[in-house]
Amino acid sequence: MTYDFTAINNIKIEAGLLNSEALSTLDMGSGAALLYPEDMPECWVESVSSRINPLVSVRLPPRDACKTLSIYSHVVETLAAAGIQRSGAVIGLGGGAVTDLAGFVAATYLRGVRFYAFPTTLLGMVDAAIGGKTALNLAAGKNLLGTFSPATAVWCDPKALDTLPRPVLREGAAEAYKHGLIARPDLLDPILRGELENANTRTSLIQAAMSVKLSIVERDPTEQGERAFLNFGHTLAHALEAHTDGQLPHGEAVAYGMHWAAHLSKRLGKTDPTKTDLTMYTRAFLEWQQPTMLHGLCFDQLLDFMKKDKKNSGLSGIRFVLLEKLGRPYLQAIEKDLLEREWLLYREELIEIGLYSE
């Protein structure tokens, strides 16, 4: 389950990549549009702009505030006014939200132009920018619009992580940890030891986490089967994001969601009782990540949001990705009654570790 980075040339990870002359070798055709979030450090925008010379740059609201139809509309009208052509390109420089939006723009503007993803967050590198999913949110839920459109190239520069606030870095670690849980248990300890925060160790660790996703996506690009395992922790995560009106960052929501899925895995009893309790791993991650505290959640509301998850295709109960053991995911529909009983225990534990209050 490792991905051969040398075999493909469209995904690169290398310190200094976004500040190198290599950028000017990327084919921007008749001219590019550069999309980036307003909280992106100016030096990164400058570094990329000076080598790509975009025809137009569009500054976006931060995080998921850019993944709306109204921002999409603003962006595509701006591209049209700037004369970006079918033979041109769209570049997304920033976190997962920006690359999700930029990918959707590139997939739909003039029925598709080149798309370059330059993820600058850990979450973008190990998850959002790779694998070909593009997305916008609707009022009804996250990522309800999108396409499967692989980027022309994804270039990651781990130096970009130096400018991230620590909570944002640890937020993104959730997706790397998730890849460890579903396929590479050897990644879990290094992440908790802080190797993603260390310039000497992070590149190979990020690469290993990316390789889990890339291998799965290569076998199942349009989520007919195993790609769904990448949604481990995401059913509750999306519900928490909706319930908090997007206030809870995605990677923190995933950390809570993974712990919830571990709880359900344990309850459903496929887990070998002689092995270490799976919830120990997900709890250790929560304690390490220190996400924003949850409060005043209404289970029925969460349930409604979980039902809306786009993976719930005509099932009775709600479908979750669970773990038989570390590295062994499976899908399971679970009925409301069991979810409600487990929720009380889960909430109890969060209160105990100081992550929940009424």
Add this chain to the structure above:
Amino acid sequence: MTYDFTAINNIKIEAGLLNSEALSTLDMGSGAALLYPEDMPECWVESVSSRINPLVSVRLPPRDACKTLSIYSHVVETLAAAGIQRSGAVIGLGGGAVTDLAGFVAATYLRGVRFYAFPTTLLGMVDAAIGGKTALNLAAGKNLLGTFSPATAVWCDPKALDTLPRPVLREGAAEAYKHGLIARPDLLDPILRGELENANTRTSLIQAAMSVKLSIVERDPTEQGERAFLNFGHTLAHALEAHTDGQLPHGEAVAYGMHWAAHLSKRLGKTDPTKTDLTMYTRAFLEWQQPTMLHGLCFDQLLDFMKKDKKNSGLSGIRFVLLEKLGRPYLQAIEKDLLEREWLLYREELIEIGLYSE
């Protein structure tokens, strides 16, 4: 250059098809959304609804008023609220605008659901609903958003044409005539003889016109080459539509655009002077179609709109599809000066046949 309709089962044309039990054999998965324009006769909506049992129906503003991002937003939020799932379907019942929008919705909602096109206009049958292009308009121009996403199935019922006002039928005839001009000159006379308006002759004539497009699209689905020939007449057509703020119907704009392209073809001199002047054919069509009269056009404004056409990828001049002779299209970039000189002659002729006033 004929398409074998028996070899594929996803495109059907048959009188009575949308009023038959065959409809209930289409796989709607976990449930469908039916999109149709408000000017669709109630009996057609009823006929389809009663056999498909959609989970939700969305009534749309007529013609291109439905191809906006704001209507798209309304539709996808409605689908999400109604619980249309990834395993569900979207049906577009109506003219080309509705199938363009419905196709875009189906291609992007939950990253893609089944899409059924039931075109009820001539323009929809011979052009918009077949070939896999979906589209929305932007303020900056027509069809600037979209995807290449073939429909799961396209079902045409020529009986739907009985309810169309005559000008709408003759409008749609422009695309059939265009297919004749670029590839099947034998279709031209039957169209001018009114065979598209006759229940006994229309089905085979529509099928022949569809086959021109389907053959081209089969060889070049994403418009890397010859598919561009299908845009014969469309460069000026899109500019006229923009200039008149969408007031000029598409098929009428195409009729004017074909005549303009014939003028340019003649001027560029590839046309064999010993053969019949190409402008005779396109003028005969204008006289038969009797489109809305043009007035007060500003050439510089038209030029600006023509430059924005998405086929103009980094060329000097504006790219047109021209005809060497009947059935022999080619691409040619033309400089502004020549366009301006020819415009005066073209306008002169329109005034002469009563189709232009200042």
